[in-house]
Every structure is written in structure tokens, then in C-alpha cells.
Amino acid sequence: QVQLAESGGGLVQAGGSLRLSCAASGRSISNDGMGWFRQAPGKEREFVGGISQSGTNTHYAASVKGRFTISRDNAKNMVHLQMNSLKPEDTAVYYCAAAPVGLSVYQSSYTYWGQGTQVTVSS
Numbered sequence: 001q002v003q004l005a006e007s008g009g010g011l012v013q014a015g016g017s018l019r020l021s022c023a024a025s026g027r028s029i030s031n032d033g034m035g036w037f038r039q040a041p042g043k044e045r046e047f048v049g050g051i052s053q054s055g056t057n058t059h060y061a062a063s064v065k066g067r068f069t070i071s072r073d074n075a076k077n078m079v080h081l082q083m084n085s086l087k088p089e090d091t092a093v094y095y096c097a098a099a100p101v102g103l104s105v106y107q108s109s110y111t112y113w114g115q116g117t118q119v120t121v122s123s
Helices: none
Strands: 003-007 010-015 018-025 031-037 046-051 058-060 068-073 078-083 090-101 117-122
Touching: 018 031, 018 090, 018 117, 031 068, 031 078, 046 068, 046 078, 046 117, 058 068, 078 090
Parallel strands: 010 117
Antiparallel strands: 003 018, 018 078, 031 046, 031 090, 046 058, 068 078, 090 117
């Protein structure tokens, strides 16, 4: 069983940056693909990006590619989401999730989810 806890959300002006962190506990996540998802008010949860077990491979949604970067520190059992050039449309609750099957864009691949952290980008 893995418990995931996101942190680092907050209010930022458009063009600013935030770094989200996801701390895992219960067991090592070194064998899991890790993903970040977000859900804006009135919208369905969507894939933001993911990283493979070793960190070698990443994949991003088109809407964030070039602005967001995912990294992981398996020694510390943590995953990070660096968000730059933030836009008001990035406003959402951000979730990290663990996928034992590896890097995936599909929510159904992710077995463990955090509670989410709110990111609000003002214009």
C-alpha cells in the first residue's frame, strides 16, 4: 500500500512558477510509474504528465509541454512537478498518482492517488 501526499500548491500570478511535490510512504515507489493529473472546476480530471520508474522517460500533455517538468528522487521516495509560465487555465487541483504498470497516460493504470493540492493562477 502506498500513501501519496502532495504539497506546494498555492496562488500565483500568470507567468509565475510553482513546484509541486509528492511524498510517498508505505513502500518504495521506485518500481512505479508516477503521474500528475489535474481537475479544474466543472471539468474531468486530465493527465498532465508522467515519469517512468527510473526517471529516464517522461511524457506530457500538449497543453503543458515545454512549461512543466516532472522529476523524481527514488532515494527520497518523492516526485516533483515544476510548473513555469503558468496560465490561468492551469488553475486546478493537482494530483499525483502511482502506476505499478509503469509510465501511462491512462488514469485507469494508476492504483494509488494523493488527496490533491490546489493551484490557482490569477490573471
